[in-house]
Structures are given as structure tokens and as C-alpha cells.
Amino acid sequence: GLRKKEVNVLCLGLDNSGKTTIINQLKPANTQAQEIVPTIGFNIEKFKTSSLSFTVFDMSGQSRYRNLWEHYYRESHAIIFVIDSGDKLRMVVAKEELDTLLNHEDIRSKRLPVLFFANKMDLRDAMSSVKVSQMLCLDNIKDKPWHICASNAIKGEGLQEGLDWLQGNAF
Ligand code: GTP
Numbered sequence: 001g002l003r004k005k006e007v008n009v010l011c012l013g014l015d016n017s018g019k020t021t022i023i024n025q026l027k028p029a030n031t032q033a034q035e036i037v038p039t040i041g042f043n044i045e046k047f048k049t050s051s052l053s054f055t056v057f058d059m060s061g062q063s064r065y066r067n068l069w070e071h072y073y074r075e076s077h078a079i080i081f082v083i084d085s086g087d088k089l090r091m092v093v094a095k096e097e098l099d100t101l102l103n104h105e106d107i108r109s110k111r112l113p114v115l116f117f118a119n120k121m122d123l124r125d126a127m128s129s130v131k132v133s134q135m136l137c138l139d140n141i142k143d144k145p146w147h148i149c150a151s152n153a154i155k156g157e158g159l160q161e162g163l164d165w166l167q168g169n170a171f
């Protein structure tokens, strides 16, 4: 049959935002990890949808590993950026990291799609995706297609909507 188009996705965001939990949910049930631990460095995960074959670089968000992110910008076709919607204190740190990413020379000139997950929407004091979008000034992103979804990675809610957007608009 036809080979599925191969897409490299870089999954970024602060530590504890839920990146690995999200990627784990997107994998087939029989390959999902039972327990999620903080990522050291990065992990590479692969999964297929009906039309695409994804290779995801699930990066650690810990500050000591964030310098690894930029090494993968050039080969990426899309970015998933995960935010902990309940972590108001570190929203400014998330914005700083996002701005650094968007201003990087390997990203700045590229029209690659950016999918945001406003994750942990189940937390009682979680900010809405609209609020998260305002805090991160996403409206300032003019040269790339972007989309934000509220998600609960533990239950898997909101993830398919995000993936559908990536598949539909991005490639
Ligand atoms: P690093 O690998 O350190 O960068 O973190 P990460 O972004 O990969 O986060 P990880 O997936 O390890 O999740 C961190 C913690 O948040 C875990 O205890 C998860 O169970 C929890 N978590 C992830 N998603 C959600 C969510 O949607 N809601 C709630 N309540 N907790 C979540």
C-alpha cells in the first residue's frame, strides 16, 4: 500500500506540564506505559494515524535539559507545546521559553504548525484555554498556523481534537 507520510513532531513545554502523559495517550493502548516518570533528556516515541506516521521527540522540560530542545528544531515538521493550565506562577516562565523558541533562527523563518495543549483542565483552579492563550500572547504569532486545545491528558480528553487539527491543517 501507500507509505504514510512521516512527520517529526517536537513536544516541548515546562517540566510537569504533561508532555509524556499526552504522548503516551496518543500511542496504541498495547504500547502505552503504565507509569509516567519525569523525562531525562528526551524520549523518542512513534505512532501512526490513518494518514500519517509520527515520530515524536518528547523532550524533558526541566531547566537543565531545555538547552537540548534547539538541536531538534531543524528536523521538526511541527511542534506540540504543552502548558500546565493550573500553574499560574510559572506561566511567565512558559512564555519566556515559548518566545525563545519562536525567535530561534531555525524556527523563526519556518512556517511550521504549533499545537498548544492547555493541559490539566481538570484542576479546579485551571485557567481556560482562552486565558492561557492571552497569557502567552498567542495572537502575536502571525507567521505560523497555531491552535490551542484544553486537555486532560490523564483521561485523554482534548487530545484527538488537537491531533485532528495537526493532521487537517498542518501537512
Ligand atoms: P517532564 O518530563 O519532567 O518535562 O514532565 P512532563 O511534561 O512530561 O509531565 P508528565 O507527563 O510527566 O506529567 C507530570 C505530572 O502531571 C504527572 O503526575 C501526571 O500524571 C500529571 N498530569 C499530566 N496530565 C495531567 C492532566 O491533564 N491533569 C492532571 N490533573 N494531571 C496531569
Ligand code: MG
Pocket (backbone or CB within 6 Å): 019, 020, 021, 037, 038, 039, 058, 059, 060, 061
Ligand atoms: Mg516527560
